[in-house]
Amino acid sequence: MAKPKPANAKDPAECTQMILPVRDALDILSGKWKLPIIISLSFGNKRFSQMAREIPNITDRMLSKELRDLEINQLVKRTVYPSVPVVVEYSMTQYGKSLERVIGELRNWGMQHRKRIITKKSSE
Amino acid sequence: MAKPKPANAKDPAECTQMILPVRDALDILSGKWKLPIIISLSFGNKRFSQMAREIPNITDRMLSKELRDLEINQLVKRTVYPSVPVVVEYSMTQYGKSLERVIGELRNWGMQHRKRIITKKSSE
Numbered sequence: 001m002a003k004p005k006p007a008n009a010k011d012p013a014e015c016t017q018m019i020l021p022v023r024d025a026l027d028i029l030s031g032k033w034k035l036p037i038i039i040s041l042s043f044g045n046k047r048f049s050q051m052a053r054e055i056p057n058i059t060d061r062m063l064s065k066e067l068r069d070l071e072i073n074q075l076v077k078r079t080v081y082p083s084v085p086v087v088v089e090y091s092m093t094q095y096g097k098s099l100e101r102v103i104g105e106l107r108n109w110g111m112q113h114r115k116r117i118i119t120k121k122s123s124e
Numbered sequence: 125m126a127k128p129k130p131a132n133a134k135d136p137a138e139c140t141q142m143i144l145p146v147r148d149a150l151d152i153l154s155g156k157w158k159l160p161i162i163i164s165l166s167f168g169n170k171r172f173s174q175m176a177r178e179i180p181n182i183t184d185r186m187l188s189k190e191l192r193d194l195e196i197n198q199l200v201k202r203t204v205y206p207s208v209p210v211v212v213e214y215s216m217t218q219y220g221k222s223l224e225r226v227i228g229e230l231r232n233w234g235m236q237h238r239k240r241i242i243t244k245k246s247s248e
Binding site: 012016020022023028035036039050054055056095106108109112113114 | 149
């Protein structure tokens, strides 16, 4: 460990190093829909219409676009069953499951954020 | 615990319940710049120009807009020192520090995602 320096004198490269992987993650998970879709699939395999019902306010168009992005990044798998009529099912890949802890922390933070807002409003 | 049900039969309300706090968190942290700004301030108080240098590709306009949003949500504090010339410094609030674990998990995930991409490219 380097000896402590005043905060402002820290190496800017160190800070940038820390930012880059977070940016990589944000690039993949960007927007307001990808994580909700992954959460929905964490409860089990789903068909398109089931997800459309479970995710508040998502449009079919958005859901379809985001599912395609998630498939490209191998977080979600699309399986077509050759029945009559054809059944299409979406599932989370093993790789998608690696997001569990990220989602858990976002959820914890979101819950305490909402609690904080409510407490504040009621004390105003 | 309820007894196991087939995945598809799960209560959709349970899934929606899980999505809402994550959505709350994403609303506050949306976009590609807010977390990088918070990371930059986690290394110490900064002036505007220092942050503009440390955060890859951010424009002054974006930085200024995002700092304002973060200030409104009380994640970042702006302090004006009445020196000549006036010095403006940004710092992370106690509340901003509560994002540490979210950032840590995003960073871990981003790092292993990058490793995965590189391994795949080199084996192609």
